[in-house]
Amino acid sequence: MTRFSEFLTNTGDRIGDRVHPIGVALGRKPIKIPLIVLGVLLVFALPILNPPFISTPDSDFPNVLFTVTIYAIVAVGLNIVTGYAGLLDLGYVGFYATGAYVVGLLTAYHFAWPFLLVLPIAMAVTLVTGVLLGAPTLRVRGDYLAIVTLGFGEIIRITIRNTEWLGGTGGIKAIPAPQSVGAPDGLFAIPHLAWEGLTPLVNLNRETKFLVFGVLDATPYFWLALVALIVVIFVERLVKTSRVGRMWEATREDEDAAEIMGVPTFKFKLLAFASGAFIGGLAGALFAAKAGYINPISFPANLSMLFVAAVVIGGSGNRWGAIIGAVIVAYLPERFRELEDFRLWFFGIALVLIVSFRPQGLFPNYSARRAKRSARQAAKEAHAEVPVV
Amino acid sequence: MSDTTLTADAADTATAPLLDVDHLTIKFGGVVALDDVTFDIKPGEILGLIGPNGAGKTTAFNVITGVYQATSGTITFDGTVLRKKKRYQITKLGIARTFQNIRLFPSMTALDNVLVGADAHSKVGILRAIFRTPYFRRTERESKEEARRLLKFVGVDGRADEFSTNLSYGDQRRLEIARALATKPKLICLDEPAAGFNPAEKQKLMQLIRDIRDAGNTVLLVEHDMKLVMGVCDRVVVLEFGKKIAEGTPAEIQNDPAVIAAYLGVEEEDVDDAS
Numbered sequence: 001m002t003r004f005s006e007f008l009t010n011t012g013d014r015i016g017d018r019v020h021p022i023g024v025a026l027g028r029k030p031i032k033i034p035l036i037v038l039g040v041l042l043v044f045a046l047p048i049l050n051p052p053f054i055s056t057p058d059s060d061f062p063n064v065l066f067t068v069t070i071y072a073i074v075a076v077g078l079n080i081v082t083g084y085a086g087l088l089d090l091g092y093v094g095f096y097a098t099g100a101y102v103v104g105l106l107t108a109y110h111f112a113w114p115f116l117l118v119l120p121i122a123m124a125v126t127l128v129t130g131v132l133l134g135a136p137t138l139r140v141r142g143d144y145l146a147i148v149t150l151g152f153g154e155i156i157r158i159t160i161r162n163t164e165w166l167g168g169t170g171g172i173k174a175i176p177a178p179q180s181v182g183a184p185d186g187l188f189a190i191p192h193l194a195w196e197g198l199t200p201l202v203n204l205n206r207e208t209k210f211l212v213f214g215v216l217d218a219t220p221y222f223w224l225a226l227v228a229l230i231v232v233i234f235v236e237r238l239v240k241t242s243r244v245g246r247m248w249e250a251t252r253e254d255e256d257a258a259e260i261m262g263v264p265t266f267k268f269k270l271l272a273f274a275s276g277a278f279i280g281g282l283a284g285a286l287f288a289a290k291a292g293y294i295n296p297i298s299f300p301a302n303l304s305m306l307f308v309a310a311v312v313i314g315g316s317g318n319r320w321g322a323i324i325g326a327v328i329v330a331y332l333p334e335r336f337r338e339l340e341d342f343r344l345w346f347f348g349i350a351l352v353l354i355v356s357f358r359p360q361g362l363f364p365n366y367s368a369r370r371a372k373r374s375a376r377q378a379a380k381e382a383h384a385e386v387p388v389v
Numbered sequence: 390m391s392d393t394t395l396t397a398d399a400a401d402t403a404t405a406p407l408l409d410v411d412h413l414t415i416k417f418g419g420v421v422a423l424d425d426v427t428f429d430i431k432p433g434e435i436l437g438l439i440g441p442n443g444a445g446k447t448t449a450f451n452v453i454t455g456v457y458q459a460t461s462g463t464i465t466f467d468g469t470v471l472r473k474k475k476r477y478q479i480t481k482l483g484i485a486r487t488f489q490n491i492r493l494f495p496s497m498t499a500l501d502n503v504l505v506g507a508d509a510h511s512k513v514g515i516l517r518a519i520f521r522t523p524y525f526r527r528t529e530r531e532s533k534e535e536a537r538r539l540l541k542f543v544g545v546d547g548r549a550d551e552f553s554t555n556l557s558y559g560d561q562r563r564l565e566i567a568r569a570l571a572t573k574p575k576l577i578c579l580d581e582p583a584a585g586f587n588p589a590e591k592q593k594l595m596q597l598i599r600d601i602r603d604a605g606n607t608v609l610l611v612e613h614d615m616k617l618v619m620g621v622c623d624r625v626v627v628l629e630f631g632k633k634i635a636e637g638t639p640a641e642i643q644n645d646p647a648v649i650a651a652y653l654g655v656e657e658e659d660v661d662d663a664s
Contacts, residue, residue, distance in 0.1 A: 235519055242518030243508045243529065246497075250505045253494035260454060262480035262509025262572050271515060365496075 077279025086252030091153025099284025126281025171295025315361030
């Protein structure tokens with residue numbers, strides 16, 4: 001466990017060891033790159049491979065994978081706000097909704113602009129929303145901030161519900177899918193695997209047309225979301241390993257001391273908030289394009305809680321931990337669908353167990369683990385200094 | 390570290406004070422924490438600020454570094470009036486401080502702690518970080534070199550990659566000094582740096598304070614330990630109940646009847662007990 005998590009995180013978080021962007025984003029040792037590429041390809045192939053045990057028997061596997069990826073994007077974004085900058089944001093769903101609604105409004109409700117044009121607009125609008133909400137709210141700290149953000153998340157939802165121009169309670173229907181490549185049959189078709197026990201069989205009835213965004217097959221959406229996730233991780237990593245990341249951490253650790261060391265803490269809190277919103281908007285936009293239909297009920301406050309749960313369970317402050325938290329939160333309930341309503345019960349128990357036995361999250365952030373390790377080291381040294389009789 | 394410019398400044402303005410505290414008064418509700426206090430610090434000197442508990446030493450510190458706003462009176466630093474200035478702006482003007490109760494960033498490494506201070510004068514931008522511009526790389530490298538140099542200067546270079554919370558108490562105090570120095574201050578304010586130190590550590594600290602001055606800084610020192618204050622300071626200002634009761638060289642202060650009566654106790658042997 002420890003070694004695995006070290007592999008995931010112990011890759012160039014230290015500042016300035018490697019200044020080249022690709023080097024920083026991929027990790028320090030070049031030998032890892034083939035491994036990473038292999039892992040990524042494997043994840044891309046998941047819906048095709050449809051592996052037994054991992055695959056979800058009671059719900060559409062590519063669809064679940066898409067949801068998991070969206071949650072992972074959200075977790076990476078929220079981890080910037082909550083994990084790095086230490087701002088507990090209980091209204092993150094507001095940004096998710098903003099991204100989704102900008103796509104809905106511009107591609108279907110008011111205009112019919114193409115998705116790829118609207119996507120950056122959606123992210124920009126969400127960024128601005130983040131700044132507008134952050135500027136007044138980030139003046140309060142701690143629990144108060146959590147309550148204010150919770151309120152803002154709800155305000156966004158209720159405003160949408162009561163504004164006909166934004167779709168009102170009826171929501172927005174018939175949001176078009178992203179532009180397909182080589183429609184209607186795609187450039188080529190990839191048959192999925194079906195498993196009989198442990199024997200793989202090619203299922204010719206189930207094919208993914210590359211790259212057609214249709215209604216039935218969620219695989220292309222998953223791929224699109226996965227590309228977005230990878231880009232997000234890549235960029236986020238560059239920011240985290242810079243002085244911006246350092247100033248976020250300093251602000252989280254001791255806001256007053258940071259300010260006195262010359263960190264304009266308000267500016268950096270706002271930057272974290274806006275960056276998180278930007279990424280949340282991306283996730284929401286992808287969700288809307290896939291769902292085709294959004295209404296205010298799609299964005300309840302408890303979705304915010306679930307997002308925070310993902311970050312906290314995985315390990316606040318560690319992007320890989322947050323992603324794994326997102327996978328747990330989005331995947332487990334779908335995997336155990338056969339338990340029907342009991343699945344939420346089991347999910348709750350799983351959360352309680354994780355929080356009880358690993359209060360720092362499954363994969364605590366890099367520095368927290370290193371601190372533990374160096375504390376052990378120090379204890380060992382102190383022990384060694386005692387003369388042996 | 391801009392040693393050369395600092396000494397040049399000092400030569401130009403040999404008589405002008407670096408920090409001028411003029412008729413400073415601070416009230417918290419009905420409590421007068423500082424009452425019409427006037428003193429100044431000349432470039433390159435080590436000024437001690439002493440007084441019994443509750444005399445207003447830390448309050449004076451907090452006004453100078455922008456934590457509190459003065460009720461009346463002005464503070465002028467290097468030609469700039471520090472009024473309605475944000476704390477980080479004051480840091481950028483060239484005032485750095487340490488804290489009476491250590492306030493490092495606990496789950497950041499010693500090096501990262503110092504780097505936060507060293508970043509104070511570099512431009513920070515998210516796009517610079519993403520595109521790793523030449524400016525970004527150069528300043529990042531310079532900050533890192535400077536941070537390592539400062540860790541060495543205060544003597545915690547062996548523990549650069551350790552988490553600051555895991556450093557020993559003395560190392561944490563020294564690390565705070567390094568972090569403050571990293572902001573390239575003209576004036577560094579040390580708030581009871583010797584608290585909890587044993588005599589040997591105090592001796593080292595005195596040398597460190599002199600080294601900091603010799604590197605071109607001006608030092609404002611709040612300290613309870615009389616031996617340390619008298620041993621290292623060029624001048625001493627004594628506060629009692631928010632008022633300045635004496636000012637002068639350590640020798641003058643030690644013989645000042647008002648100070649002896651009010652602060653040091655009637656008999657000189659009681660000095661250490663009183664603190």
